[in-house]
Amino acid sequence: MAVPHPAQLFDGQSATSHDVKVEVRSDGLVVTGPAGQSRRWTFSGLEAASPVRPGETLRLKHTSEPNARLNLPPGLAADQVLEQASHVAGGFNPGKALKFTAIVITGLALFFAVGYAMLNIAPQRIAAMLPAEWRDKLADHTENAFIKDARQCDNPAGKHALAALAGRVAAASSETPDFSVRVFDMPFVNAFALPGGRIVLTGRLIKQADSPEEVAGVIAHELGHTAHLHPEASLVRNIGLQLLISLGTGGSGGDTLGSVAGLLTMLQYSRDAEREADDYAVTILTEGAIDPKGLRHFFEKLSKKEWSIATGKWKDLSSMLSTHPGTGERVEFIKPLPPGEARGVIPDYQWKALKKICS
Structure with missing residues (x-):
């Protein structure tokens, strides 16, 4: 049977203290007042009302009565409380x-x-809030992860022709975002819009293209992804804000952006995003008097899987198709310009130079 011990209680309703008896039981304290009324304070709700020091009065409060205070003089009762409720003295x-x-x-x-x-x-809204400096750093990381050791195709005449072709596309609309286009000698057919307005074409794509209108159409399509912030939104969706902040502020993203396969996965766009890019491409091509039939023909070849890649690793355009889903179903949307409305993209001599940009 628990032994009652003398103590003082301040009930929080008046400044007067009350002489009470305290019983230390297995589950807590029973505090009995002079009139016989009692209250129970569980051990889990006990807290120290002042720092606990050996040999001094133990001043307690309880979560059930936050304004009340119970003062236990040094002795057996105080020791039992500290043993049963060690958290009062700073324990768990x-x-x-x-x-x-x-x-x-x-x-x-x-x-x-x-x-x-x-x-x-809302990944595109988040992407739109990224500072331009972060986008540039994200572009550096993603481009390095994608390009790795691939050689940039820099034949002078070919680069001049590429600049002329890209300039024709850029001049099609006053609202065209800033962008750059580079070609890298990589053994598969693909084109990518990377963060920061960077567009990458593979040399194999240039080699397999049948006309400058095809390349212009591809650039216009990738420019659609750029205008809608699809690359940045895809990274937001796939790797999250924490890594974006790390990359944008100078951290390392090598583990996440360390392989072409990983980057291909991140830059896979939804069919809705592809349609947005198609809409944009057709609009600016039409405004610039560049026949969209080049883009249509390019997509037709994709959907029919007419090309084959020499390495065998990327047969049937698996790389391009993996990052540009639903190509076949979008072909019918792209209509050629009426006869007489289209103008040439670049002269024939520049087209021949562009075809040799990787030589």
């Missing part, structure tokens, strides 16, 4: 720990839920 409090854990878990769940929603529902 199971009740508080459980409550804190629940709060943390709930907070993390809400954080990740909101983060997931933002990354998947």
Whole structure:
């Protein structure tokens, strides 16, 4: 049977102290007043009202009565309380720990839920808020991951022809975003819009193209991805804000952006995004009097898988098709200009030079 010990209680309703008896039981304290009224304070709800020091009065409060104070003089009762409720002296409090854990878990769940929603529902809005400096650094990381040791195709005449062709596309609209185009000698057919307005064409694509209108159409299509911030939005969606912040502020993204396969996965666009890029391409090609039939012909070859790649690794344009889904179903959307409305993209001699840009 628990032995009552004398103590003083301040009930928080008046400044007067009350002489009480305290019993230390297995689950907490029973505090009995002079009139026989009692209250129970569980150990889990006990807190120190002032720093606990050996040989001094133990001043307690309880979560059930935050304004009340219980003063236990040094002795057996105080020692028993500190033994049963070690958290009072700064030890572990199971009740508080459980409550804190629940709060943390709930907070993390809400954080990740909101983060997931933002990354998947509004990635383009987030991408639009990225500083230009971050986009440039993201472009450096993604371009380095994609290009690796590939040689940039820099035949002078070919580069001049590419600049002329890109200039024709850029001049088609006053709202064309800033962009750059480079060609790299890579053993597969593909084109990419990277963050920061960088467009990359593979030398194999240039080699397999049948006309400057095809290349102009591809550039216009990739420019559509650039205008709609699809590359940045894709990175937001796939690698999240934390890594974007790390990359944008100078951190290393090598583990995430360390392979062509990984980058291909990140730059896969939805069919809706591809249609947006198609709409943009057809609009600026039409405004610039560049016949969209070149882009249509390019997509027709993709959908029919007419080309083959010498390495065998990228047969049937698997690289291009993997990053540009639904190509076949979009061909019918692209209509050629009426006879007499289209103008040449670049002269024939420049087209021949562009075809040799990687030589």
